[in-house]
Amino acid sequence: MSVLKLYEYPDVVLRQKCEKVTTVDDELRRFLDDMLETMYADKGCGLAAPQVGCTKRVIVLDPNPSDEDLSARQPMFLINPEIIWRSEDTVFFNEGCLSLPEQRAEVERFAKVRVHYVDYNGVEQEILADDLLAIILQHEIDHLDGILYIDHLSRLKRSRLLNKLEKYRLECNRKQISHDKQEISV
Ligand code: NI
Secondary structure (H helix, E strand, C coil), X not given: CCXXXXXXXXXXXXXXXXXXXXXXXXXXXXXXXXXHHHHHHCCECEEEHHHHCCCECEEEECCCCCCCCHHHCCCEXXXXXXXXXXXXXXXXXXXXXXXXXXXXXXXXXECCEEEEEECCCCCEEEEXXXXXXXXXXXXXXXXXXXXCHHHHCCHHHHHHXXXXXXXHHHHHHHHCCCCCCCCCEC
């Protein structure tokens, strides 16, 4: 397995609508394994293919990406995931994204979603998700349609966040340091 290059805002690949996967084979599984390793390496709890420069409808996630207790990890691979039901109630969650390093903002999401997908072995599955898993699924499935969490913010909040991102990057360049990845991002 290998860690893949992360694509960050405003790369155009993050704005593309991804294509459905037609064949689940060893090549795709290798890619999914690499995506998962990349996600853990960058301390994320979700990663969508466009974030590593690929426009296939695949995501990986883990609501419990623990470094200390590897047995507590709960990795999931979802191919062609589709939200087929949304709850009426919504929740706010302070989201981050590996493609917008070190930034966070409150985003309104459906509290529960039912998702249809194809699993690692090519078998069709359905999952009813709530809590963090429901948030991650909505965030990652958005990525497959070229949507970022900042698109859910008001224009003012979005421009503030992007200004902060710009400052953070200038600071990193000045100090010639890489991102300090302390917090979990999806
Ligand atoms: Ni993201």
